[in-house]
Amino acid sequence: MSLPAYVDIYGAIVFPNNICIDGHHNGCLYRVVTHIHADHTIHIDRSITASRYIIASPITLEMLLALGYNIPKSKSFKLNYDEVIDFYDGSKLRFVKAEHIPGTTQVLYEDKDIVVAYTSDFKSPGRGTEIIADVDVLVIDATYGDPRFSRADEDVIWSEFVKLVRKLMSMGPIALYAYYGKAQDVMVRLRMEGIDAPFILSPAHWKLYRVLSRFGYEINDVFLSGSAEASEIERTGWYIEVHHTSRFNSLKRVYGLKHIFLTGRYIKTIMSRDSGNTWIVGISGHADFNELIYYVDNARPRLLVVDGYRSEYAHRFSSYVRENMGIESIVTPMTVSLSF
Numbered sequence: 603m604s605l606p607a608y609v610d611i612y613g614a615i616v617f618p619n620n621i622c623i624d625g626h627h628n629g630c631l632y633r634v635v636t637h638i639h640a641d642h643t644i645h646i647d648r649s650i651t652a653s654r655y656i657i658a659s660p661i662t663l664e665m666l667l668a669l670g671y672n673i674p675k676s677k678s679f680k681l682n683y684d685e686v687i688d689f690y691d692g693s694k695l696r697f698v699k700a701e702h703i704p705g706t707t708q709v710l711y712e713d714k715d716i717v718v719a720y721t722s723d724f725k726s727p728g729r730g731t732e733i734i735a736d737v738d739v740l741v742i743d744a745t746y747g748d749p750r751f752s753r754a755d756e757d758v759i760w761s762e763f764v765k766l767v768r769k770l771m772s773m774g775p776i777a778l779y780a781y782y783g784k785a786q787d788v789m790v791r792l793r794m795e796g797i798d799a800p801f802i803l804s805p806a807h808w809k810l811y812r813v814l815s816r817f818g819y820e821i822n823d824v825f826l827s828g829s830a831e832a833s834e835i836e837r838t839g840w841y842i843e844v845h846h847t848s849r850f851n852s853l854k855r856v857y858g859l860k861h862i863f864l865t866g867r868y869i870k871t872i873m874s875r876d877s878g879n880t881w882i883v884g885i886s887g888h889a890d891f892n893e894l895i896y897y898v899d900n901a902r903p904r905l906l907v908v909d910g911y912r913s914e915y916a917h918r919f920s921s922y923v924r925e926n927m928g929i930e931s932i933v934t935p936m937t938v939s940l941s942f
């Protein structure tokens with residue numbers, strides 16, 4: 603493929619100069635990991651073996667190590683936002699802040715011929731996420747790339763969520779289920795909202811918490827599940843357990859707990875299920891349709907490449923941009939459903 607930046611069939615974002623992002627690509631010497639979510643750490647073991655460097659923000663790199671990825675020190679390259687890697691041929695690689703989970707970054711590459719960028723997962727463009735404008739090719743995540751996905755104001759969702767937590771806490775302990783990184787943001791926000799029950803974390807969430815607390819994401823009263831302190835707290839019946847989302851199906855029937863599943867998927871309202879013991883709350887880490895449009899409209903790339911590997915609505919979003927915004931747009935990896 604002759605595009606200077608695209609998404610390959612295994613989910614790697616392929617940039618010039620043997621750079622691959624969030625997936626491994628044959629011949630990739632510089633593997634960038636934009637954040638620790640599973641669909642962005644694809645084939646990282648292959649990159650650890652075959653590539654020269656694994657490049658990530660300091661938070662992401664430390665969290666990868668905490669999750670058990672064995673990245674040798676000699677291959678680890680920590681890059682802060684707005685720091686630049688200067689390659690021998692004059693090309694440059696830079697990280698640009700994205701709001702999604704701690705450590706998430708956008709990626710900007712330029713050489714004498716071309717400027718390309720990748721947004722990774724993001725929300726709040728123009729505020730928490732810097733808009734990368736005027737590039738030749740912009741690769742974008744379009745998880746909610748369909749006009750139906752216009753969310754209620756996040757503050758409204760939060761206030762409903764906090765109300766729910768308060769109500770359930772008055773009845774007994776709660777178990778929260780959240781993805782890595784998301785759990786941290788939720789705990790910070792609950793403290794800000796005045797929820798002061800102790801958090802008891804699963805071992806993996808605990809490891810990530812320990813990393814993030816070193817980077818300033820400190821939270822009061824956080825304990826490791828199974829520790830003596832946690833067992834003591836459990837006897838009081840006043841606490842919030844925090845688990846990874848993958849544990850939801852096996853734990854949701856545990857008696858004596860109210861279960862709240864935090865999904866990044868699009869849902870309109872807080873829903874109650876399973877005879878009142880289980881709730882699903884949609885607090886998304888992704889831009890909704892209007893925010894995606896806002897990013898693209900302000901960025902105005904020469905070519906927009908929509909990630910068709912991670913976004914179910916990539917084709918719809920790409921057509922919308924082409925037809926309504928006067929910006930050339932394609933989806934990669936290409937599939938038979940592409941109509942031109």
Ligand SMILES: [Zn+2]
Binds near residue numbers: 637639702887
């Ligand atoms: Zn993500």
